[in-house]
Amino acid sequence: MKQAEVTMVRVYITEGDHQLRKLLDFLHNEEQVRGVTAFRGIAGFGRSGRAHEASLLDISMDLPLVIEFFDSPDRVEKVLQDLNQWVEPGYVVNWTAQVNMGE
Amino acid sequence: MKQAEVTMVRVYITEGDHQLRKLLDFLHNEEQVRGVTAFRGIAGFGRSGRAHEASLLDISMDLPLVIEFFDSPDRVEKVLQDLNQWVEPGYVVNWTAQVNMGE
Amino acid sequence: MKQAEVTMVRVYITEGDHQLRKLLDFLHNEEQVRGVTAFRGIAGFGRSGRAHEASLLDISMDLPLVIEFFDSPDRVEKVLQDLNQWVEPGYVVNWTAQVNMGE
Numbered sequence: 001m002k003q004a005e006v007t008m009v010r011v012y013i014t015e016g017d018h019q020l021r022k023l024l025d026f027l028h029n030e031e032q033v034r035g036v037t038a039f040r041g042i043a044g045f046g047r048s049g050r051a052h053e054a055s056l057l058d059i060s061m062d063l064p065l066v067i068e069f070f071d072s073p074d075r076v077e078k079v080l081q082d083l084n085q086w087v088e089p090g091y092v093v094n095w096t097a098q099v100n101m102g103e
Numbered sequence: 104m105k106q107a108e109v110t111m112v113r114v115y116i117t118e119g120d121h122q123l124r125k126l127l128d129f130l131h132n133e134e135q136v137r138g139v140t141a142f143r144g145i146a147g148f149g150r151s152g153r154a155h156e157a158s159l160l161d162i163s164m165d166l167p168l169v170i171e172f173f174d175s176p177d178r179v180e181k182v183l184q185d186l187n188q189w190v191e192p193g194y195v196v197n198w199t200a201q202v203n204m205g206e
Numbered sequence: 207m208k209q210a211e212v213t214m215v216r217v218y219i220t221e222g223d224h225q226l227r228k229l230l231d232f233l234h235n236e237e238q239v240r241g242v243t244a245f246r247g248i249a250g251f252g253r254s255g256r257a258h259e260a261s262l263l264d265i266s267m268d269l270p271l272v273i274e275f276f277d278s279p280d281r282v283e284k285v286l287q288d289l290n291q292w293v294e295p296g297y298v299v300n301w302t303a304q305v306n307m308g309e
Contacts, residue, residue, distance in 0.1 A: 001287050035252045037247040037249075038247055100295055148241065
């Protein structure tokens with residue numbers, strides 16, 4: 001089984017930041033990362049201690065969002081540098097993983 | 104690019120456990136971890152082999168939930184110890200990652 | 207605190223692939239992995255560059271899905287081999303983590 005090393009990244013924002021579309025466009029158009037997925041959390045809190053939580057009665061609150069992507073370590077290193085202009089310290093996590101490259 | 108080492112944690116529960124609020128309060132008030140996000144899965148199964156799955160017709164089922172957080176390795180080690188009183192073995196996963204600390 | 211090494215896996219598909227049920231059945235019945243959770247993203251794009259995005263007005267689009275599981279490194283290695291027949295290269299990521307095993 002062939003594998004390649006990648007760097008996984010998760011970027012933590014909230015809906016209230018109105019950054020999702022901008023960041024997806026940036027990752028897609030500027031950085032051309034291989035693939036990106038965004039997830040919406042159902043509850044959470046940030047370093048401010050302010051809680052974010054969804055209910056069926058109120059789906060418009062400031063819910064947490066996570067933008068996840070992975071790519072080669074070299075490419076991700078550049079993306080992480082560039083992300084510093086968009087996201088403040090403490091909200092971009094990365095780690096090393098392996099991706100399948102066929103049999 | 105400055106980075107700091109963190110430990111990432113994912114805790115696997117289900118809606119039927121009714122533990123989400125309790126665990127978020129615990130992580131926020133007692134442990135004061137830096138940030139927490141909870142996600143709801145759309146399908147899954149646990150070690151019991153019992154499947155959990157959502158459909159538009161039945162959104163009240165026992166869906167999987169994941170509570171994710173990261174913080175410094177020292178702080179997380181204490182949290183993981185304390186989580187043993189809330190969550191049974193096999194449901195709390197952690198790994199080492201890096202977080203952005205500005206340019 | 208006792209911990210055991212596990213391998214975490216995330217498999218990236220989309221709703222349009224119609225593979226979710228098949229893969230969950232495969233992981234549950236054939237591979238008998240310890241636990242699996244599936245998540246639906248709210249937006250994303252793949253290597254094709256084609257964007258996937260949800261809105262309240264259109265929840266039937268080709269949204270990204272992630273299937274996540276973890277188990278012992280030996281068991282996961284076999285699963286990763288077998289997944290090559292279901293998922294093309296570049297969509298299955300794995301990394302090493304620790305799972306809680308009680309106090």
